[in-house]
Amino acid sequence: MTTSARTTRVEERRLTARALRAGYPGRTVIDGLDLDLAPGRITMIIGANACGKSTLLGALARLRAPLGGAVELDGEDVARIPRASYARAVGLLPQHPIAPEGITVAELVSRGRHPHRGLFRRWSAEDSAVVDDALQRTGTAELAARPVGDLSGGQRQRVWIAMALAQDPGILLLDEPTTFLDLSHQIEVLDLLRELNTTRGTTIVAVLHDLNLAARYADELVVLAGGRLIAQGAPVDVLTAKVVAEAFALDALVIPDPLTATPLVVPVPGGAHVTADPA
Numbered sequence: 143m144t145t146s147a148r149t150t151r152v153e154e155r156r157l158t159a160r161a162l163r164a165g166y167p168g169r170t171v172i173d174g175l176d177l178d179l180a181p182g183r184i185t186m187i188i189g190a191n192a193c194g195k196s197t198l199l200g201a202l203a204r205l206r207a208p209l210g211g212a213v214e215l216d217g218e219d220v221a222r223i224p225r226a227s228y229a230r231a232v233g234l235l236p237q238h239p240i241a242p243e244g245i246t247v248a249e250l251v252s253r254g255r256h257p258h259r260g261l262f263r264r265w266s267a268e269d270s271a272v273v274d275d276a277l278q279r280t281g282t283a284e285l286a287a288r289p290v291g292d293l294s295g296g297q298r299q300r301v302w303i304a305m306a307l308a309q310d311p312g313i314l315l316l317d318e319p320t321t322f323l324d325l326s327h328q329i330e331v332l333d334l335l336r337e338l339n340t341t342r343g344t345t346i347v348a349v350l351h352d353l354n355l356a357a358r359y360a361d362e363l364v365v366l367a368g369g370r371l372i373a374q375g376a377p378v379d380v381l382t383a384k385v386v387a388e389a390f391a392l393d394a395l396v397i398p399d400p401l402t403a404t405p406l407v408v409p410v411p412g413g414a415h416v417t418a419d420p421a
Contacts, residue, residue: 151343154181155231155312156216157202163210164194164201170209171197172369181312184339184346186356189366190390195349196237198366199317202347203234229257233311237318237349239302241290247301248286251276254308276307280334296327303334307344314338316348320355328352332359357381357404365389381405 157179165171172194179185179202187195200206201213204220212219220228233254241250254276255269277283280300285293290301299319306314316335320328336359338344350356356363357377365373365380367389373380386394386407399406 151341152310152312153231154343155345156181157232157313157345157347158214158217159198159202159211160214161211162198162201162208162213164197164206164208170369172201174211175369175371177364177371177374179313179345179347180362181345182339182343183361184335184359185348185362185364186360187347187349187364187366188351188353188356188389193366193389194369195366196317197369199234199315199347199349203232203315204228205234226257229309229311231311232313232315233306233309235302235306235314235316235319237321241298243291245290246286247282247288247290247293247304248273248277250290250301251282251286251304251308254305257309272310273308276304279307279338280304294327295323296330299323299327299331300334303331307338311344313345313347316346318349318351320350320352328355335359353381353386353407354399354405357406358399358402377405378403381407 159175159177162175162177163170163173175198187198189195201208204213204225207221212221214220215223215228215231252273255272258269274283277286280303282297282300282304285297285301290298293301303319319331323331332355335346335348339346360377362375363373363377363380364371365385372388373385381396383394383396386392386396393410395408395410396405397408398404
């Protein structure tokens with residue numbers, strides 16, 4: 143992945159949930175959740191389908207107002223923060239983003255600058271520099287003139303990440319950024335997120351389905367089950383056979399990955415019961 147010369151690190155921001163209730167009218171998905179997301183780290187949110195992962199991310203992104211409790215940015219209730227100000231601090235890549243028909247890569251990525259421009263501020267040299275940097279960092283500069291609809295799945299995902307980067311957020315939220323990508327493109331996207339975290343200090347918070355990739359790339363795992371937080375911490379401490387059984391109703395061995403020593407989840411064929419992790 144090509145990296146540009148722009149090396150400015152983003153401001154560290156801390157995102158928290160306090161006694162959070164979230165869901166939909168008549169249906170509470172998350173109830174009473176407390177969560178503190180460490181700034182400058184990569185946090186992966188994992189759990190079974192319908193456990194509340196996307197609901198939590200939507201609440202953190204201010205897509206849906208909490209039913210109770212609060213989401214806070216640096217200790218301030220986000221409901222009191224103007225939307226443009228919040229968008230400058232927290233970027234979001236939703237699960238199924240849709241690009242307007244015929245829009246080029248450069249045009250789409252430039253839209254990430256909207257929270258910084260206001261009603262009367264014209265496009266500036268700084269805007270151009272930030273967009274160029276986002277294109278370079280994501281390896282999409284050579285695609286700038288191409289319509290987004292003509293790109294492969296992996297290319298499109300990198301373009302969407304570039305648009306989120308053009309917001310220049312301190313925190314980047316991503317809902318299943320590797321869905322529908324083949325394994326090589328999944329690795330490419332996750333390597334890019336790791337690079338952004340390392341070189342710019344961007345706090346990464348992502349929902350991920352693949353437990354082994356989540357354990358390999360995360361500094362911290364957040365494990366949800368039934369709308370509850372059942373574990374949070376370093377992958378080696380959190381991803382145990384007991385936690386996998388509770389969160390996924392899955393019997394598995396959890397062994398060290400031979401390449402990275404991070405936890406590697408191996409489902410047990412036939413549902414044979416495993417009561418503990420191997421020593």
